Structures are given as C-alpha cells and as structure tokens.
Amino acid sequence: MPLINIAQEPSDSIQKAKKTPPEIEKIYLHTDNNYYTVGESLWYKAYSVYAYTNQLFDHSKILYVELLSPESKIISRNITNLEGGLGHGDFILADSLGIKPGTYQLRAYTNWMRNYGDDFVFKKEIQIITPNKENVILSKENDNTKTVSKSKKDYSKVEDPAAFLIDFFPEGGSLVEEVISNVAFKATDFFGNPIDIKGTVYNSNDKPITLFKSIHDGMGKFILLPEKNQKYYAIVITPDNDEIKINLPEVQKTGYTLSMNSVDNKKVVSIKTNTATLTQNPDADLTLICTTRGITYFEGSQTLKDTKLSFILPEENFPEGIVQITLYDKLSRPQSERLVYIEKNNAINVSLSTDKKQYAPKEKINLSLSAKDKQGNPLIANFSIAATDTNGITENFDHKQNICSYFLMASDIKGKVHNPNYYFNYSNPARLFHLDLLLLTQGWRDFVWKNFPNLNENQNFKVEKGISITGKVENLFGTTAKENNQVQMTLLNNKATAMLNDTTDVNGKFAFNNIDFKGTATMLLNTTNQKGKNSGEIVLDSIYNQPIAVDFKAYKPLNEEENKITQIKTSIRNKNILFNIPEENQLRDVIITAKKKKDDTTESRYGFADFTYIPEENRTRPSNIFILLQIAIPNLTATANSVRFNRYNGPALILVDGIETDINLLSSISTDDIAKIEAIKGPGAAVFGSQGANGALIIYTKLGKGSATSKKVFHSIAMPINGYQNTRFFYSPDYSQLNPLEKDKADIRNTLYWNPYIQPDEKGNTTISYYNNEVDTTVNIDLEGITNNGIPIVVKSSYQIKK
Known part of the structure; x- marks a missing residue:
C-alpha cells in the first residue's frame, strides 16, 4: 500500500487554505433541564471556546442569549457577561413574557460570531408545559399531512412527493464512469424527522442494478459501478408504501473520487479514477490536504500512475473530531472530498458518586x-451540574445534545442532527459506522469549514470586550460635527460611581469602551466646548446590537416527545393532588435580594440623595413652588430670583424629570403635580460634574413630563441603561434549619440543584451537598464541562427518593 509523500512546494491555492486561522468562537449552553413549567426558571451555563482547539476562549465579553417563542418571536434577551470564556444566567418563564405551552428555542451568539453567518450560533429546543391545562402545539405546521410545496425533483405515483426529502450522495462528491463507489442516502419527512425507506436502483434501460434499505435514522448506503453512457434512478418505497422516482446524480466521464474504509482498525483512504482520466492527465500530480476544524494536520502529494492509490490516514496526527480530506489537482482545483471522524482515548477519568443510592424525602x-x-493527576477543568426530578420519564441519553456531541460534531455540520448523543454513547456498538453515514450524507460538501480560506475577510462585526457607549456631538443647528468637544459620562449603579471623559474626533464621535456593570445604572452625559460652555447636541448610538434574524419554526414534536410531555404533565399534576396543594403554594424558585443598610440617605436615580421629600396626597400644599421648596428641603433658600443651598454661594442645578430647568421655567410648575423632590448637596453632587458644584435639586412630576414650557436640553442626557444581566443565585433549601416561610409549602421542585461553577480542588476532588424534594421519584444528575486543554466532558448519575 503506497504512502503519499509530504509535499515540499505546495501551490499558492493550497497555501491559501493554510493561512492563519481567524479567531472563531463556538458557544455551548448547558441548561438545568429540557422541560419546564410556566413560572419556573431556566438556568444556563455558557462555554465559549476557540473553535479549532475547543479550549476556553477569553475573546468576547458580551454574549447575547435569547428565548424564542413558538411564533418565532424573541420574547426575552439576556446580556450575559463572559469572563475567561465562561458565563451564566437565567430566564424566569413568567406569564408576563407571554409564556404558553409549546416548543421554544434558546439561542446564543456573540457580535463577533456574526461575521460567519449563523454557522456558529448555538440553538437548543426546550419544551414549556402547563400541567393543569392541555398543551397546544403553537405551530401552523403541526400536522403530518403532505401539504407542502412541490419539489423540483422527478417523482411519480406520489401526488405530493415533497412531503419527503430523499437525497443520494456519492462518496467523495461525484460518480465517475467505471469507478466503483459507495452511494449514501438520507430520507426525512417535511419536519426533518428521519423516515425508513427501501428501494431499487435502475439504469437507463430500466434494468434493476441493486437494492437498498435504510439502516439508521433514514440513512444507508449501497455500492454502484457506473457504466459508460448510463444514467441511474431509484424507485423509493416510503413508510406509507408510496413509490417515488428519484434521479441519482449525473455520472461524470472523467474525474477523481475519494473513499475510506476501515481495515484492521486503521482508516484506509483511496484515490480512484478511470482510464479516460489517466489518458487525459498522464502522471497527474495530486495533492491531499487533511484538516480538522480548518487547521491542516496532514498534507501529501503524489503522482497518480494507476487508477487507484491508497494510504493509511495517520490518525495520531489529528485531534478528536471531523477530518476534512480534500483532493486537489495540479491546478489546485478541489476534485473530491471526504469527511472522516477520528475518535481519541483522552485518558481521563471523571466520576460522580452519591453517598447513598436511595434517600428519604428532604434528606x-x-x-x-x-x-x-x-x-x-488532578484535571484542570470547569463544570456545571444539575439535579432534576425525572417526573416519571426515562430520558434517553441518545436524544439530547450535550457538550461532547456539540463541540466535537454537531457544531461542525450544518442543519439539525437527529439524536446527536447516539454517536457518543459507548453502549451503541454501531455508533461509529452510523456516524460515518451521517458524514456521508448530512455533512456531504456542506461542512461549515468549507469556506475557511475566506473567513478572515469581511469582518464587519467587532469583538465586544465590554459594554460600549458611543455617539456623536453635532451642532445644534444642522448636523455638522463638533470636533474637540469634551464629553463627560457618569454612571451610577448600586452606590458605585464611574466618571469618564472623552474628546470628540473630527467626525464629532465619542466613545466609552469596555465598561463593565450589572443591572440598571443611571447614565448622565454632558458635553462642553473648548471654553467649557455647554454646547452642541448629543446623538447617542444603540448600546447593544440588534438581534440576528429569526429562523426558528416550532414544528410538532414526534410522538415519543409528545408522550414525554404528557407524562411530565401527569406527574406534576399528581404531585399537586398528592400534597393537596394549589399551585401557588409550591416551593419554587426564590429570588434573593440583599437588604439595604439604613442610613441618612435614600437611593436616587442619580445615586443617593442627601434628603428626599414626598408630598402627602391629602395634605394642602402651598400654591407657590418656591415656598414648597423651602418647606420641603432643609437649608435651602428658594425665591423667584435664586434657588441655592445655604452652604453654597452659587445657584443649585435644577433638574425636572431629568431635564435641566432654569428658575423662570421652574416657577411655572404646579405644586399639585410634584411627586418627589430630592436634594444632593454633598459629595454626591459630583456626578453632575462642574454643573453640580453648588449641589443639585431634583424634581419629579406625577406625569413625568415636567413643565409644559420646559426647554429641551440638547447638550446633556440623563437616562437609565441596562448592563450585564444581574445574575441570581439558585436557591436550595436547608432542611437542617427550620424556615417558617417554607414549613407550609410543599417541596415538589423539578430542579433540585443547579451550580454553574464547579472546579476540582488541587487533588481533583470536590463535594457538593443539597437537600432533596419530598416526592417519591428518581433524580438525574447531569454534569457537563471542559478541561483546560479542550476535552469536553459529560457524566450522568441517578438515585431514588423514597419514603
């Protein structure tokens, strides 16, 4: 078996395929569950990795996580902070979001990932149910009828053949005359679910050539030796015993094919051609490039003197994952391609063990x-873990996606992979053979890394290293830019104050980049010219990027999935009946908020006020605003000529509903319209810059509209803005301590424990403790994570709760 020699002078085209890889990110979300009831919380852990090595990637800091409804609408969006490639967050699946029963999609992406289309956007389907109501599948396409658009293919005997999608894929890409080839096929229904088929292949003379039958998830393959001047078609028999005629791909007169066979546990790759090709191209120089996730790990060149050349693929050169083998001719044109999966023994041992196999309720x-x-030796790794009530269902490991199947396979193949974990379940003896079928069909010439040489081009979307607040300062009249204006920004958030300055450029633009804060903050922007005078108009950009286009369609679940949903509904309903409780008395997620320390100040939109006055509704108020101010605020002198704090000589800054107001306009405000008055006269007034040097008086009106004659201030902006999601801690009850608030609530939690950050200690061990619910049930423990060198890990365990 001849071996290919290493190329010494690869062509420019091939060098292009080997240039520096772009900084591509992949995202995976581990969720605490796949099934939720309305009112529960969905918890997630985000893993962002460098796409070529699967190692945690400290690149983007902002992750957009979105929840899409069955009607294909974004109903909630989280701004999740990534640090060192890790982040976490949650969604409260509340009625206020319009949550109804059905299939939802969770998706996650960074702004940087948008440079590469939607190939790397993470997507996961979840089910939301209402246990006390009938589930309604919220999809317009929720039946199994064959009412779909016509296909362009040549079918017979079936009036609407487009109800099925049946494709044939020659190994290596093409059929070539007199070159024996494998032909793989895949069959799905309109909803993308696999269907079993069988059939017969015929030539142009209607002579039967070979039989075929699907062997796994609608996939299979057969051997075909194309004859000269022949065309081929298949008569396919569907599960309904309908017959469909489908033409096979055209047979080429000349060309090359790539094939792979396993011999003695080694992968043997063969290059094959016919005599006509050799005659046209005697002593053809061919080059083979083998890449994994876009990185070249093996390259060889050989002069082809015969119709077949074989070699052993050096698997030791490659990391685990999909290998893309591409054959180039002497002009560096790709001639054939084959995808191969290489599995590695990663020599690691990660295990979970409980101190018992059966526990009492609340134990x-x-x-x-x-x-x-x-x-x-201890592994350096980061994990997330969930413990959930199975609610009577037996979750098939093969069905749901996990971090292994996603990073090692599914993320590198376009389209949805049915039962992705099947190919990583060691109890499935034929899994690697069936994985090869998947690569021959769904992965066939549709591999996301195919455009790798061009991925560095057209990078229009910037990497976000933090929250950015940008905009432009224009002249008040017209839209010409104001250059060299000073822009001051103050952010107030949870007693913390950030003050930043920038100078506008020739285009009037300013930017405050890489800001980190959580929750809602008050942003104050002000601009002055070179003389320190308020000047110009601030035009603010959008702080966050708009969502990408939605392509989610909530199709009807398969019967098996519907049966699970029904079982979960029944289980939860039975728990409610068993414990004789209405739904509102269930022990669910508890949102823990810190109690603020009492002091002499009260929280304000602008930080903390030194004094706050709220008029009593039924008390008579002075008709004069200045008299009211003097009564309401201590140590304030307020007249029609001056409003100032006694400690200062100059006038106070006056804001009415966030708009700067002068004393003349202040006099037009009715005292009956005032909702609250705040005084900031100490160091806190520094948030207003030089304008707050003499303190600030802040007035809120009932309608939030201020004075009808208030002038609009263009040189400043005061507004609330949202930072990263203010993440919650998962609440887990402690039954060793009696909590009066929980003693009357039944504990029928579906998620018993969730922890997004678990790291082994210096010995590679760690211990986790929590309390069970009070239901006789089976609990599944699901651990996922990744090592520092990019090995994804999944470990599952279970135990019983029994009275």
Whole structure:
C-alpha cells in the first residue's frame, strides 16, 4: 500500500487554505433541564471556546442569549457577561413574557460570531408545559399531512412527493464512469424527522442494478459501478408504501473520487479514477490536504500512475473530531472530498458518586466528584451540574445534545442532527459506522469549514470586550460635527460611581469602551466646548446590537416527545393532588435580594440623595413652588430670583424629570403635580460634574413630563441603561434549619440543584451537598464541562427518593 509523500512546494491555492486561522468562537449552553413549567426558571451555563482547539476562549465579553417563542418571536434577551470564556444566567418563564405551552428555542451568539453567518450560533429546543391545562402545539405546521410545496425533483405515483426529502450522495462528491463507489442516502419527512425507506436502483434501460434499505435514522448506503453512457434512478418505497422516482446524480466521464474504509482498525483512504482520466492527465500530480476544524494536520502529494492509490490516514496526527480530506489537482482545483471522524482515548477519568443510592424525602445528599487523568493527576477543568426530578420519564441519553456531541460534531455540520448523543454513547456498538453515514450524507460538501480560506475577510462585526457607549456631538443647528468637544459620562449603579471623559474626533464621535456593570445604572452625559460652555447636541448610538434574524419554526414534536410531555404533565399534576396543594403554594424558585443598610440617605436615580421629600396626597400644599421648596428641603433658600443651598454661594442645578430647568421655567410648575423632590448637596453632587458644584435639586412630576414650557436640553442626557444581566443565585433549601416561610409549602421542585461553577480542588476532588424534594421519584444528575486543554466532558448519575 503506497504512502503519499509530504509535499515540499505546495501551490499558492493550497497555501491559501493554510493561512492563519481567524479567531472563531463556538458557544455551548448547558441548561438545568429540557422541560419546564410556566413560572419556573431556566438556568444556563455558557462555554465559549476557540473553535479549532475547543479550549476556553477569553475573546468576547458580551454574549447575547435569547428565548424564542413558538411564533418565532424573541420574547426575552439576556446580556450575559463572559469572563475567561465562561458565563451564566437565567430566564424566569413568567406569564408576563407571554409564556404558553409549546416548543421554544434558546439561542446564543456573540457580535463577533456574526461575521460567519449563523454557522456558529448555538440553538437548543426546550419544551414549556402547563400541567393543569392541555398543551397546544403553537405551530401552523403541526400536522403530518403532505401539504407542502412541490419539489423540483422527478417523482411519480406520489401526488405530493415533497412531503419527503430523499437525497443520494456519492462518496467523495461525484460518480465517475467505471469507478466503483459507495452511494449514501438520507430520507426525512417535511419536519426533518428521519423516515425508513427501501428501494431499487435502475439504469437507463430500466434494468434493476441493486437494492437498498435504510439502516439508521433514514440513512444507508449501497455500492454502484457506473457504466459508460448510463444514467441511474431509484424507485423509493416510503413508510406509507408510496413509490417515488428519484434521479441519482449525473455520472461524470472523467474525474477523481475519494473513499475510506476501515481495515484492521486503521482508516484506509483511496484515490480512484478511470482510464479516460489517466489518458487525459498522464502522471497527474495530486495533492491531499487533511484538516480538522480548518487547521491542516496532514498534507501529501503524489503522482497518480494507476487508477487507484491508497494510504493509511495517520490518525495520531489529528485531534478528536471531523477530518476534512480534500483532493486537489495540479491546478489546485478541489476534485473530491471526504469527511472522516477520528475518535481519541483522552485518558481521563471523571466520576460522580452519591453517598447513598436511595434517600428519604428532604434528606441531605452528598455528591462526590473526582476528575483525574489516567495517572491520577488532578484535571484542570470547569463544570456545571444539575439535579432534576425525572417526573416519571426515562430520558434517553441518545436524544439530547450535550457538550461532547456539540463541540466535537454537531457544531461542525450544518442543519439539525437527529439524536446527536447516539454517536457518543459507548453502549451503541454501531455508533461509529452510523456516524460515518451521517458524514456521508448530512455533512456531504456542506461542512461549515468549507469556506475557511475566506473567513478572515469581511469582518464587519467587532469583538465586544465590554459594554460600549458611543455617539456623536453635532451642532445644534444642522448636523455638522463638533470636533474637540469634551464629553463627560457618569454612571451610577448600586452606590458605585464611574466618571469618564472623552474628546470628540473630527467626525464629532465619542466613545466609552469596555465598561463593565450589572443591572440598571443611571447614565448622565454632558458635553462642553473648548471654553467649557455647554454646547452642541448629543446623538447617542444603540448600546447593544440588534438581534440576528429569526429562523426558528416550532414544528410538532414526534410522538415519543409528545408522550414525554404528557407524562411530565401527569406527574406534576399528581404531585399537586398528592400534597393537596394549589399551585401557588409550591416551593419554587426564590429570588434573593440583599437588604439595604439604613442610613441618612435614600437611593436616587442619580445615586443617593442627601434628603428626599414626598408630598402627602391629602395634605394642602402651598400654591407657590418656591415656598414648597423651602418647606420641603432643609437649608435651602428658594425665591423667584435664586434657588441655592445655604452652604453654597452659587445657584443649585435644577433638574425636572431629568431635564435641566432654569428658575423662570421652574416657577411655572404646579405644586399639585410634584411627586418627589430630592436634594444632593454633598459629595454626591459630583456626578453632575462642574454643573453640580453648588449641589443639585431634583424634581419629579406625577406625569413625568415636567413643565409644559420646559426647554429641551440638547447638550446633556440623563437616562437609565441596562448592563450585564444581574445574575441570581439558585436557591436550595436547608432542611437542617427550620424556615417558617417554607414549613407550609410543599417541596415538589423539578430542579433540585443547579451550580454553574464547579472546579476540582488541587487533588481533583470536590463535594457538593443539597437537600432533596419530598416526592417519591428518581433524580438525574447531569454534569457537563471542559478541561483546560479542550476535552469536553459529560457524566450522568441517578438515585431514588423514597419514603
């Protein structure tokens, strides 16, 4: 078996395929569950990795996580902070979001990922149910009828053949005359679900050539030796015993094919051609490039003197994952391609163990995690873990996607992979053979890395290293830019104050980049000219990028999935009946908020006020605003000529509903319209810059409109803005301590424990403790994570709760 020699002088075209890889991110979300009821919380852990190595990637800091409804609308969006490639967050699935039963999609992406289309956007479907109501599948396309658009293919006997999608894929890309080839096929229904088919292949003379039958998820393959001047078609028999005629791809007169076979546990790759091709191209120089996730790990060149050349693929050169083998001719034109999966023994040992296999209701569980390599050295890794009530269903490991199947396979193949974990379940003996079928069909010439040489081009979307507040200062009249204006920004958030300055450029633009804060903050912007006078108009940009286009369609779940939903509904309903409780008395998520320390100040939109006055509704008020101010605010002198704090000589800054107001306009405000008055006269007034040097008086009106004659201030902006999601801690009850607030609430939680950040100690071990709910049930423990060198890890365990 001849081996290909290493190329010494690869062509310019091939060098292009090997240029510096772009900084591509991949995102995976581990969620605490796949099934939720209305009112519960969905918890997630985000893993962002460098796409070529699967190692945690400290690149983007902002992750957009969105929840899409069955009607294909974004109903909630989180701005999740990524640090070192890790982040976490949650959605409260409340009625206020318009949550109804149905199939929803969770998706996640960074702004930087938009440079590469939607190839790397993470998507996951979840089910939301209402246990006390009938579930309604919220989809217009929720039946199994064959009412779909006509296909361009040549079918017979079926009036609406487009109800099925059946495709044939020659190995390597093309059929070539007199070159024996594998032809793979895949069959799905209109909703993308696999269907079993069988059939017969015929030539142009209507002579039967070979039989075929699907063997896994609608996929299979057969051998075909194309004859000269022949065309081929298949008669396919569907599950309904309908017959469909489908033409096979055209047979080429000349060309090359790539094929792969396993021989003695080694992958043998063969280059094949016919005599006509050799005659046209004697002593053809061919080059083979083998890449994994866009990185070249093997390259070879060989002069083809015969119709077949084989070599052993050096698997030791490659990391685990999909290998793209591409054959180029002497003009560097791709001639054939084959995808191959290489599996590695990563020599690691991660295990979960509980101190018991059966527990009493509300009993404490101690869970031990061990993460070591084969030599017993501790693993450096980061994990997330969920413990959930199965609610009577037996979750098939093969069905749902996890961090292994996503990073190693599914993220590198376009389209949805049915039962992705099947190919990573060691209990499935034929899994690698069936994975090869998947690569021959769904992965066939549709591999996301195919455009790798061009990925560095047209990078219009910038990497976000933090929250950016940008805009432009224009002349008040017209839209010409004001250059060299000073822009001051103050952010007030949870007693913290940030003050930043920038100078506008020749285009009037300013930018405050890489800001980090959580929750809602008050932003104050003010601009002055070179003489320190308020000047110009601030035009603010959008702080966050708009969502990408929605392509989600909530199709009807398969019967097996519908059966699970029905079982979960029944289980939760039975728990309610068993514990004789209405739904509102269930122990659910508890939102923990810190209690503020009492002091002499009260929280204001602009930080903390030194004094706050709220008029009593039924008390008579002075008709004069200045008399009211003197009564309301201590140590303030207020007349029609001056409003100032006694400690200062100059006038106070006056804001009415966020708009700067002078004393003349202040006099027009009716005292009956005032809702609240705040005084900031100490160091806190520094948030207003030089304008607050003599303190600030802040007035809020009932309608929030200020004076009808208030002048609009163009040189400043005061507004609330949202930072990163203010993440919550998962609440887990402690039954060793009696909590009066919980003693009358039944504990029928579906998620018993969630922890997005678990790291082994210096010995590779850690212990986790939590308390069970009070239901007789089975609890599944699901751990996912990734090592520092990019090995994704999934470990599952379970135990019983029984009275």
